[in-house]
Amino acid sequence: MIAKEELLLLKTKILPQGADTVLDFLASRNQQVERTHIVLENVPLLIIGRHGMIARIPVSGSVHKVSKPDEILHQLRSFFSRQETLYLFVNLPDLPVPTEVTELLKEVQDRDAQKEALRQEIDNALSIRDKDAFIRATNALNQLLGERRISNSPSRRFSV
Structure with a gap:
């Protein structure tokens, strides 16, 4: 069945x-x-x-x-x-995926990998008690998360 x-x-x-x-x-x-x-x-x-x-x-x-x-x-x-x-x-073959969609998926995967690397860096800085490394990684993560919020805004998302 x-x-x-x-x-x-x-x-x-x-x-x-x-x-x-x-x-x-x-x-x-x-x-x-x-x-x-x-x-x-x-x-x-x-x-x-x-x-x-x-x-x-x-x-x-x-x-x-x-x-x-x-x-x-x-x-x-x-x-x-x-x-x-x-x-x-x-x-049956799959429907072809447009290159724009493939590029967008790669961007999202790269950004997610960056976030995960920064979170790991923050964990490492906490475990060795390195305040400077913690602040650098936290700022970089916050900046990356801030870029995502900006790129999701309707004005950028639907612009030509």
């Missing part, structure tokens, strides 16, 4: 045409869906890839292969009425 949330999370990836409705349908039948990381033979299988989908569904002793979203939904409706397990193989 696959979690409904895991199926719906797939909608954040680059989907082929019609896959969103198929994923919604599968989410309502998630008790009968099992995710696989290899393409299995001789089992009911739905493959979702970047450029399309293909379903191999057993019907009356033979396997029907369908690839159009409406045909897949039709086959899945009749398949799930039999209370069998459908295997799902997904090969």
